[in-house]
Amino acid sequence: MSGNRRTFLKQSGLAVASALGFPSVVCSAKDAVQEPDALPRHIIHLVADGMSMGTLTLGDAFARLYRQRGLRFFDLQQMPGAVTALVNMRSLNSVVTDSAAASSSWGSGSRVVNGVLNQLPDGVDLYPLYQLFKEASWKRGLVTTTEITHATPAGFVANCSSRGSAEEIARQYLDRHVQVLLGGGRKFFEADKRKDKSDLLKEFRDAGYAVFHQASEMESASLDRPWLGVFASGHLPYTLDQYADPKLLTSVPTLAAMTKRALEWLGRSDHFILQVEGGRVDHAAHNCDIAAAVREMLAFDEALEVCIEFQRRVPETLLVVTTDHGTSNPGLVGLGKSYADSLKLFSQVLRARRSFESIADNLKSVNSAADVRKILLEATGCEVPETKAVLLLESVNGKRKPLFDHMNSAAAQLGQLMANYVGVGWTGTSHTADYVPLVAIGPGAVRFRGFLQNTDVFQNYLALAGIEYRNPTAPLMSECGPSAEEAEFGDKHTEMFA
Amino acid sequence: MSGNRRTFLKQSGLAVASALGFPSVVCSAKDAVQEPDALPRHIIHLVADGMSMGTLTLGDAFARLYRQRGLRFFDLQQMPGAVTALVNMRSLNSVVTDSAAASSSWGSGSRVVNGVLNQLPDGVDLYPLYQLFKEASWKRGLVTTTEITHATPAGFVANCSSRGSAEEIARQYLDRHVQVLLGGGRKFFEADKRKDKSDLLKEFRDAGYAVFHQASEMESASLDRPWLGVFASGHLPYTLDQYADPKLLTSVPTLAAMTKRALEWLGRSDHFILQVEGGRVDHAAHNCDIAAAVREMLAFDEALEVCIEFQRRVPETLLVVTTDHGTSNPGLVGLGKSYADSLKLFSQVLRARRSFESIADNLKSVNSAADVRKILLEATGCEVPETKAVLLLESVNGKRKPLFDHMNSAAAQLGQLMANYVGVGWTGTSHTADYVPLVAIGPGAVRFRGFLQNTDVFQNYLALAGIEYRNPTAPLMSECGPSAEEAEFGDKHTEMFA
Numbered sequence: 003m004s005g006n007r008r009t010f011l012k013q014s015g016l017a018v019a020s021a022l023g024f025p026s027v028v029c030s031a032k033d034a035v036q037e038p039d040a041l042p043r044h045i046i047h048l049v050a051d052g053m054s055m056g057t058l059t060l061g062d063a064f065a066r067l068y069r070q071r072g073l074r075f076f077d078l079q080q081m082p083g084a085v086t087a088l089v090n091m092r093s094l095n096s097v098v099t100d101s102a103a104a105s106s107s108w109g110s111g112s113r114v115v116n117g118v119l120n121q122l123p124d125g126v127d128l129y130p131l132y133q134l135f136k137e138a139s140w141k142r143g144l145v146t147t148t149e150i151t152h153a154t155p156a157g158f159v160a161n162c163s164s165r166g167s168a169e170e171i172a173r174q175y176l177d178r179h180v181q182v183l184l185g186g187g188r189k190f191f192e193a194d195k196r197k198d199k200s201d202l203l204k205e206f207r208d209a210g211y212a213v214f215h216q217a218s219e220m221e222s223a224s225l226d227r228p229w230l231g232v233f234a235s236g237h238l239p240y241t242l243d244q245y246a247d248p249k250l251l252t253s254v255p256t257l258a259a260m261t262k263r264a265l266e267w268l269g270r271s272d273h274f275i276l277q278v279e280g281g282r283v284d285h286a287a288h289n290c291d292i293a294a295a296v297r298e299m300l301a302f303d304e305a306l307e308v309c310i311e312f313q314r315r316v317p318e319t320l321l322v323v324t325t326d327h328g329t330s331n332p333g334l335v336g337l338g339k340s341y342a343d344s345l346k347l348f349s350q351v352l353r354a355r356r357s358f359e360s361i362a363d364n365l366k367s368v369n370s371a372a373d374v375r376k377i378l379l380e381a382t383g384c385e386v387p388e389t390k391a392v393l394l395l396e397s398v399n400g401k402r403k404p405l406f407d408h409m410n411s412a413a414a415q416l417g418q419l420m421a422n423y424v425g426v427g428w429t430g431t432s433h434t435a436d437y438v439p440l441v442a443i444g445p446g447a448v449r450f451r452g453f454l455q456n457t458d459v460f461q462n463y464l465a466l467a468g469i470e471y472r473n474p475t476a477p478l479m480s481e482c483g484p485s486a487e488e489a490e491f492g493d494k495h496t497e498m499f500a
Numbered sequence: 501m502s503g504n505r506r507t508f509l510k511q512s513g514l515a516v517a518s519a520l521g522f523p524s525v526v527c528s529a530k531d532a533v534q535e536p537d538a539l540p541r542h543i544i545h546l547v548a549d550g551m552s553m554g555t556l557t558l559g560d561a562f563a564r565l566y567r568q569r570g571l572r573f574f575d576l577q578q579m580p581g582a583v584t585a586l587v588n589m590r591s592l593n594s595v596v597t598d599s600a601a602a603s604s605s606w607g608s609g610s611r612v613v614n615g616v617l618n619q620l621p622d623g624v625d626l627y628p629l630y631q632l633f634k635e636a637s638w639k640r641g642l643v644t645t646t647e648i649t650h651a652t653p654a655g656f657v658a659n660c661s662s663r664g665s666a667e668e669i670a671r672q673y674l675d676r677h678v679q680v681l682l683g684g685g686r687k688f689f690e691a692d693k694r695k696d697k698s699d700l701l702k703e704f705r706d707a708g709y710a711v712f713h714q715a716s717e718m719e720s721a722s723l724d725r726p727w728l729g730v731f732a733s734g735h736l737p738y739t740l741d742q743y744a745d746p747k748l749l750t751s752v753p754t755l756a757a758m759t760k761r762a763l764e765w766l767g768r769s770d771h772f773i774l775q776v777e778g779g780r781v782d783h784a785a786h787n788c789d790i791a792a793a794v795r796e797m798l799a800f801d802e803a804l805e806v807c808i809e810f811q812r813r814v815p816e817t818l819l820v821v822t823t824d825h826g827t828s829n830p831g832l833v834g835l836g837k838s839y840a841d842s843l844k845l846f847s848q849v850l851r852a853r854r855s856f857e858s859i860a861d862n863l864k865s866v867n868s869a870a871d872v873r874k875i876l877l878e879a880t881g882c883e884v885p886e887t888k889a890v891l892l893l894e895s896v897n898g899k900r901k902p903l904f905d906h907m908n909s910a911a912a913q914l915g916q917l918m919a920n921y922v923g924v925g926w927t928g929t930s931h932t933a934d935y936v937p938l939v940a941i942g943p944g945a946v947r948f949r950g951f952l953q954n955t956d957v958f959q960n961y962l963a964l965a966g967i968e969y970r971n972p973t974a975p976l977m978s979e980c981g982p983s984a985e986e987a988e989f990g991d992k993h994t995e996m997f998a
Contacts, residue, residue, distance in 0.1 A: 054553070054829075054831070055552070055553040055826070055829075055934045055935065056826075056829055056927070056932060056933075056934050058935070059933055059934045059935045060933070062935075063595060063933065076586075076951040079585075079586065079950040079951040080950045080951050081950075084949075084950060086584045086585065086586070086949070086950065087577075087584065088574075088577065088584070088937065093839075095838055095839075095840050096834070096838065096839040096840050096842055096843065097561060097832065097842060097843045097846075098832060098833070098834035098835075098839040098842045099839075100834070100838075100839065115838060116838040116839050116840075117838055328553070328554075328831060330831070331552075331553075331554055331829045331830075331831035331925070331927060332829075332927065333552070333826060333828070333829035333927035333928065333932030333933070333934060334595065334596060334932055334933035335596070335906060335927060335928040335930050335931075335932060336594070336596035336598070336930035336931040336932070337596075337906060337930070340593055340594065340598075340613060340614040340615055341591075341593075341594040341596040341597075341598065341614050341930070341931065342593050342594050342614075342977075344594055344595060344596045344933065345594060345595045345596075348595075348933075390903065393901075393903055394903065397903065403891075404902070404916065405888065405891055405892065405895065405913055405916035405917045405919075405920075406916040406917070406919040406920060406925060407920055408833060408835060408919065408920075408925070409916070409925075415903055418902065418903035418904040418907070419903045419904070421903075421904040421906065421928075422903075422904060422905055422906075426927075427829070427904060427906070427907075427926075427927030427928040428925075428927055429554070429829060429830065429831035429833060429924075429925030429926055429927055430831065430833040430919075430925040432833050432834035432835070432839070433833075433834040433839065434554060434831030434832055434833060434834070435554075435557055435558070435561065435831070435832035435842065435846075436553045436554050436557045436831060437553065437556070437557045437560075439586065451582075451584070452577040452578045452579075452582060452584065453574040453577040453578050479840075
């Protein structure tokens with residue numbers, strides 16, 4: 003942090019007092035509801051990455067089928083004092099954000115270009131949320147099912163011109179001393195995998211971190227040291243694939259287990275902020291893989307349950323649950339007479355055993371419809387007719403192109419094929435501009451009502467922590483085509499898209 | 501209403517008192533916010549039919565492009581005292597509702613089978629909202645851009661085993677004396693068009709109604725008589741098509757104009773309830789026609805603006821704005837480097853001049869790609885390349901089938917084609933299971949927070965009007981496929997979908 007920026011950082015008397023040992027006043031949830039001006043001592047920010055409204059709805063439908071109980075997300079909305087909102091997550095250069103710009107908007111209060119972490123187009127770094135909270139003596143944690151260096155966790159901590167610079171982000175986590183780091187992405191810390199050959203695992207250990215790679219190590223890790231737990235070389239496996247592989251089920255902790263341990267570590271502090279990301283909801287939606295997506299939604303919901311229990315025990319906790327953008331906008335389509343087939347079809351998702359990702363390479367290398375059918379039966383539990391398998395093979399081999407060019411991918415076409423059998427359609431394979439839902443509970447929740455800009459989240463967190471700071475902003479980039487006037491009354495048409 | 505059901509209808513002392521002439525106390529919006537137990541004298545229920553989250557978002561994006569101001573829907577969410585919720589709109593037989601079951605859930609507090617209006621599967625009629633409010637001496641109005649007998653308005657008034665029985669519904673409107681009826685569907689009232697040859701227009705006149713067919717007649721109609729205004733034989737034209745035809749622009753009132761007049765009529769009463777439906781948002785979404793959909797969203801928003809102004813003037817008004825279900829879940833897809841192309845593409849929607857519906861017949865009868873291109877250029881303002889026009893022609897002629905059978909329609913394929921040029925993808929062409937947003941303001945709004953069942957809306961309206969009544973319900977119909985247990989551990993696969 004440069005000296006002149008430091009001068010902008012002012013903590014209120016309250017925040018300073020609290021850093022010096024704000025007394026732990028235990029009050030009931032009712033008290034928290036009735037005190038609109040109460041301030042939280044703890045903030046938990048939960049993100050189901052890439053959760054379109056359809057993904058949320060189908061997560062709930064799946065939860066009812068799978069465990070006979072809907073998502074806690076909706077229980078939370080029902081609780082006294084819970085506040086709901088819609089949020090505009092747009093980035094600096096597009097109404098469709100990516101996760102880096104989305105998390106940066108929460109992490110700096112400033113919109114950045116997609117793919118960038120807390121940096122304006124002119125190269126000026128934005129002072130990130132976790133640095134501000136560090137200086138206010140709040141403990142900080144990141145928990146995710148993706149690589150720990152991925153865009154959503156990184157947006158609370160790092161400055162980087164590219165979200166792809168995972169090795170640099172890993173180093174910034176060390177330099178900026180995030181106390182609890184649990185997720186995937188071990189390769190970005192390993193000497194033999196890093197381009198600069200530096201042994202970041204050792205450097206973390208030298209800095210006092212407990213470093214571990216197994217779920218069991220996490221469970222027994224000492225609370226006296228900060229934690230770096232990286233449980234996979236890349237992203238953690240999909241929950242669906244984990245259940246198909248008993249070894250993964252043992253070695254890789256669930257999001258709920260990581261969240262529980264993170265709260266045990268952080269919960270000893272007077273003040274902490276924790277981000278919990280269900281990161282692979284987004285990946286499954288990119289792949290048009292509803293079976294994988296709803297399993298990730300359930301894993302996220304179990305982590306949410308851990309947080310709700312914590313908030314109930316420690317009501318000075320502000321809980322904010324949201325997503326960073328829609329992805330592929332799945333929808334369970336009305337099918338059959340009186341739409342009576344839709345849920346019957348959707349319940350076939352219960353038969354799925356493997357993610358699309360896990361069968362992608364196989365699918366691309368097969369040559370016969372029979373092989374396609376075999377692979378799909380094993381992965382999805384669905385018997386796909388010969389005729390459809392042939393069409394999919396043609397699509398995968400590039401012999402058959404859809405009308406919407408964007409859908410010309412194996413994932414998109416597999417999604418279209420499976421839509422016949424699970425009833426779920428998709429708008430594409432990338433993020434969407436959809437406004438997203440948010441629910442908040444606890445002291446300060448009232449700030450999160452109505453309709454928010456993504457950047458409001460940062461301002462709210464700072465205000466609730468008594469931190470006065472404002473990052474610089476850049477003007478939204480113009481992306482418009484014709485002006486309304488030109489389009490309304492113009493008579494020239496140019497072949498823009500030929 | 502049968503005698504024994506009548507005994508269930510009890511009005512509270514307050515409702516009776518108000519029916520006898522509750523004084524018009526004008527209080528400020530602030531007062532309304534601060535009195536959580538206040539009761540409304542007026543209820544306005546606005547429905548943007550078939551508005552998925554993507555439709556709402558893109559309505560806002562379009563409004564910014566078209567008129568440099570976003571939707572009032574979001575301004576409303578921001579207002580002090582506004583309450584937001586998500587709503588589960590499922591019907592009795594499906595998680596995907598149709599408009600009849602959706603409106604019946606609001607109109608009776610009971611879930612019915614899709615396609616049915618306020619009737620249980622055993623044939624038992626449910627006592628509808630507007631009959632209950634009639635007996636409580638509230639004036640009642642219906643305003644819509646669809647046929648006035650369509651499912652959404654009918655759900656507040658009628659009992660019918662099929663939503664298709666429009667002629668019967670028209671008669672029930674007369675028998676049940678809805679004072680303000682403004683929309684389309686004239687043919688269901690005309691002697692030469694009705695199967696029973698009865699002249700319902702005359703019967704309405706004989707019953708004291710002012711009956712009119714032109715916007716100008718509506719503007720000058722006397723407030724001393726009830727109104728039946730039917731401005732088109734079927735649905736009112738799409739706003740987009742109306743702008744393309746100056747005659748329609750003069751003869752057919754906008755939704756906002758109808759709403760304004762309805763409020764002038766009803767606003768003289770101590771108590772009224774009004775449903776305002778932007779019904780063709782849904783139709784456009786069924787057709788994967790984003791240009792038509794966002795124009796309907798704007799027309800709806802202008803009607804909402806009229807209602808917000810009314811609520812500001814008469815704060816004892818409860819305003820509830822929602823939708824009955826998602827349709828086709830459009831999403832503006834992230835396209836181009838850093839998703840920077842998305843809004844540029846979407847802004848091409850400004851060039852559109854005609855709805856897909858208006859060109860459907862032409863498209864089906866053409867034989868050359870050149871003709872396809874000509875029709876699309878005139879309607880959408882987009883130059884579609886030859887290669888794509890050929891593919892569309894093959895799709896329309898049934899020579900080319902998509903992988904998802906449900907998408908095998910001219911509308912779906914035209915939507916997929918146009919997605920290349922406007923950036924908007926679709927999940928299908930029918931309703932979706934998505935939970936839907938709701939925003940409420942005014943006395944009683946606090947009842948609409950968090951997560952609601954569609955049937956709660958009926959119970960809330962009754963409670964707020966001091967009416968005690970409960971309709972019978974039927975158990976949700978089972979639609980599940982395999983149980984969780986069977987699917988998890990079963991090893992039998994049957995070719996269910998071949």
